[in-house]
Each structure stands twice: as structure tokens, then as C-alpha cells.
Amino acid sequence: AQSVTQLDSQVPVFEEAPVELRCNYSSSVSVYLFWYVQYPNQGLQLLLKYLSGSTLVKGINGFEAEFNKSQTSFHLRKPSVHISDTAEYFCAVRGRSGGGADGLTFGKGTHLIIQP
Amino acid sequence: NAGVTQTPKFQVLKTGQSMTLQCAQDMNHEYMSWYRQDPGMGLRLIHYSVGAGITDQGEVPNGYNVSRSTTEDFPLRLLSAAPSQTSVYFCASSYSWRQSYEQYFGPGTRLTVT
Numbered sequence: 001a002q003s004v005t006q007l008d009s010q011v012p013v014f015e016e017a018p019v020e021l022r023c024n025y026s027s028s029v030s031v032y033l034f035w036y037v038q039y040p041n042q043g044l045q046l047l048l049k050y051l052s053g054s055t056l057v058k059g060i061n062g063f064e065a066e067f068n069k070s071q072t073s074f075h076l077r078k079p080s081v082h083i084s085d086t087a088e089y090f091c092a093v094r095g096r097s098g099g100g101a102d103g104l105t106f107g108k109g110t111h112l113i114i115q116p
Numbered sequence: 117n118a119g120v121t122q123t124p125k126f127q128v129l130k131t132g133q134s135m136t137l138q139c140a141q142d143m144n145h146e147y148m149s150w151y152r153q154d155p156g157m158g159l160r161l162i163h164y165s166v167g168a169g170i171t172d173q174g175e176v177p178n179g180y181n182v183s184r185s186t187t188e189d190f191p192l193r194l195l196s197a198a199p200s201q202t203s204v205y206f207c208a209s210s211y212s213w214r215q216s217y218e219q220y221f222g223p224g225t226r227l228t229v230t
Binding site for chain 1: 147149151156157158159161164166174175206213216217219221222223224
């Protein structure tokens, strides 16, 4: 079975400051990891993904994430945030929470709040 | 391609009413799934399908039915709506079971049950 823990439900950050959103996972299948972003009143958009290879993954809008197998983490970072980054961010792992290698299991989300 | 489409965008139901949320994709994807999103709970899987004629239960299937008579369509039926089913519902699709981690999401349906 798979599970994802997002350690912070809400992260307030000042504009142009760096940010890190934390994600830890548990998986019984080959680990594929994802970050999705959801802007207010919109659907989910893929930000970046780790399937294999380099542990540092770059995504859209200047975001990057690092896969750390020993710490079972996949934290999302951005060196300088903008007011437009205000959104809900979801970490996800390949596979279903009840078991099975298909589909995705999501964390509960982190609300990133950018303060001017 | 329109991608994944969902109708309606918004719906208000009274307790006990039934309705069907529609989901369609035009990408010839085999794998389709339904999630519900509740504040502080993330996305939870309701039902999924690995191909036409094949469906299975996810994490929170109670109170919902699905069918998959065609590759394109995957409707979600609420049999007797309850206030606990107030949520935002997302449909998603993937090329195949083996690539079901590459999911394309629809815009969502916001459902309120009074």
C-alpha cells in the first residue's frame, strides 16, 4: 500500500522569499513521485514528476524537487516566490492507498500563502 | 483535443435525490478514475476503470456507482445523495494501466447536497 504525508497544511511566505513544501511517502512498489498545483477554483495541474534518473527534478514555474530515498522524502522548493504562486500543492505517489501499482495516492495538500 | 471534460460544473441536490456526474475523454485512454476532494483531506479515489466494461472500487466507494460501457465515458452516479457527499469531484484519465500514474484531470464538478 502507498501513503503520502504532507507535513504542513499551510505555509505563509513573503513575496520573493524562498519556500520549501515538505512531502514524505511510503510505497511498496517502484517509487514514482509527483507534485500537482491547484489554483483557486481550478483543476489539478502537474508541476513536476520523478520517475527515475537524476534525483533533482525541475518543473514548471521555477519549482524543483529532490527525491531522497533514504529519507523517503520529495520536498518541493522555489528560490523566490511570486504572489501568483498562491495555490494548493499536492504531493502524490504512484499506486493506490489500498494496494496496487496503478493510479495515484495523494497527500492532504499544503496551502501556500504568499504575503506581499 | 478537448482532453477530459466534466459536466455539470456546479450542482445543488436535496438529500435523497439521485444524479449522474458526466466524464468524457477524447484521448482514447484506457484508464479512468473518479476522485473527491474535501478540505484538509486531499483527493480520495472513489472508483476506477482499467478499460471498457471493467470497473473497481477505490478508497471511498460507498454511495456511488460507476459503469464503463465505452472507452470515452465514465459516469459517476449518486444513488441517494447525502450531505456528506458535498464535495468537489474530479475525473481523470491515463493512457493505460501501466501508465496510470500519468493522469490528466478534468476541471471538476462542485456538488452541494442540502
